[in-house]
Amino acid sequence: MNSDISEPGTSPRQTDPKTVLITGASSGIGSATALHLAEQGHTVVLGARRQERLEALVSQISRQGGTAVAASLDVTDLSSVRAAVDYAVERFGRLDVLINNAGIMPLSPLEQARVEEWNSMIDVNIRGVLHGITAAQPVMRRQRSGQIITVASTGAHEVLPTAAVYCASKYAAWAISEGLRVESEPWLRVTTVTPGVTESELADSISDPETREAMRQYRANTLPPVAIAQGISYAINASDGTDVNEIVIRPTTQRP
Secondary structure, three states: OOOOOOOOOOOOOOOOOOEEEEEOOOOHHHHHHHHHHHHOOOEEEEEEOOHHHHHHHHHHHHHOOOEEEEEEOOOOOHHHHHHHHHHHHHHHOOOOEEEEOOOOOOOOOHHHOOHHHHHHHHHHHHHHHHHHHHHHHHHHHHHOOEEEEEEOOHHHOOOOOOOHHHHHHHHHHHHHHHHHHHHOOOOEEEEEEEEOOEOOOHHHHOOOHHHHHHHHHHOOOOEOHHHHHHHHHHHHOOOOOOOOOEEEEOOOOOOO
């Protein structure tokens, strides 16, 4: 298989197409990854809560000659994630890759005690990853093959003011993914993709005005989400016997 990272529009179609379920597929990294993988010939199952966005993305992929279906999915609900996995298997006979991509980032100083926002980050960014693993593992065990990719953040490796809970949740996602890797048999490939500052809707969930403005300035130089999609594609298309464990992708301007 070709594992080169190519620009959109120039990617060769893969000789070993895979069925890929992507959570948080309605925008940002999720939708860019769906487009990029579909262009390469992979079948993509798009999971998110915003069904109208998923349907629009399915239509776009279909017009471009790719194969995609939408699955209503709430990563905070284990039964919803299991239903999406079952749907992928019913439609396409197998699930080769799960991409745990859904995430939220309502930053705020700890002294503001925005407990509901903290709980939402814990539910989506941590429980969502665990739910994805729990739902996908039995299918992949039956197949004796599969790959679970978790999208973390450079926030997993550094803590910024107002981001304590977000960084903790992303460190947890990184730790869970690494724990899965060291526990798993060789037939399961496990990858953590760690984006730096990337164009997305994440900052839209910040309710504190000062934090929102600080994040706007911090995010003045961002990567396009397709840059992360290319890293994910590299891990998926790696040759048999190769496990790409972690990819850190930052804009050149990001320090640290």
